[in-house]
Amino acid sequence: MNLSNLAREIYEVAHLTGSFTLRSGQVSQEYFDKYQFEAEPRVLDRISQALVGLIPERIEVLAGLEMGAVPIATALSLKSGIPAAFVRKKAKAYGTAKLAEGAAINGKRVCVIEDVITTGGQVLLSTQDLREAGAIVEDVICVIERDPEGRRKLEEIGLHVHTLFKMEDLIEAGKITS
Incomplete structure (x- = not known):
């Protein structure tokens, strides 16, 4: 698969300009x-095809974070044959009252799936929650790594970060498109 073509496709489909407040509170013009x-x-099919190669061999469950990573985890599960779990930001207070729906995570090697990592804040919180629920979490896969600071924070808690694209890759792809 040609990753530069995929980066260009993502750029063409998803790049916006203006003033945007990110989850982290940072303001970005892109x-x-x-x-x-x-x-x-x-595009999602091509992304999941590219991400399959980033999954460490020992992984038993792919954990897509609410809400953006759920489609990615689902597509990646279909491509890899690895069961998926869908991780809420907070366990619901009714029904099963689970933090993670879908595949069982207790005692399993779980790879967190995220769409975009900026500060790593949600991955940090969800990893802690998953670990408390009995999951063995050592890896995270993301489509776009927006800021290296997020990677640093995740590595500090023992996570291996596997990234498909850094923000610079997409910006560079956009220059080729323009």
């Missing part, structure tokens, strides 16, 4: 609307 590339079947 934004990659992840829902645009997640909602485009052809």
Whole structure:
């Protein structure tokens, strides 16, 4: 698979300009609307195909974080044959009252799936929650690594970060497109 072509496709489908406040509170003049590339079947299929090669061999469950990583985890599960779990930001207070729906995570080697990592904040919180629920979490896969600071924070808690694209890759792909 040609990753530079995929980067260009993501850029064309998801790149927006303007003033955007990120989850971290940072303001950016560029934004990659992840829902645009997640909602485009052809692009999501190509992303999941590229991500399969990043999954460490020992992984037993792919854990997609609510909400953006759920489509990615689902597509990646279909490509890899590895069961998926869908991780809530907070366990629901009714029904099963689970933090993670889908595949069982207790005692399993779980890889967190995220769409975009900026500060790593949600991955940090979800990893802690998953570990408390009995999951063995040592890896995270993301489509776009927006800021190296997020990687640093995740590595500090013992996570191996596997990234498909850094933000610079997408910006460079956009220059080729323009």
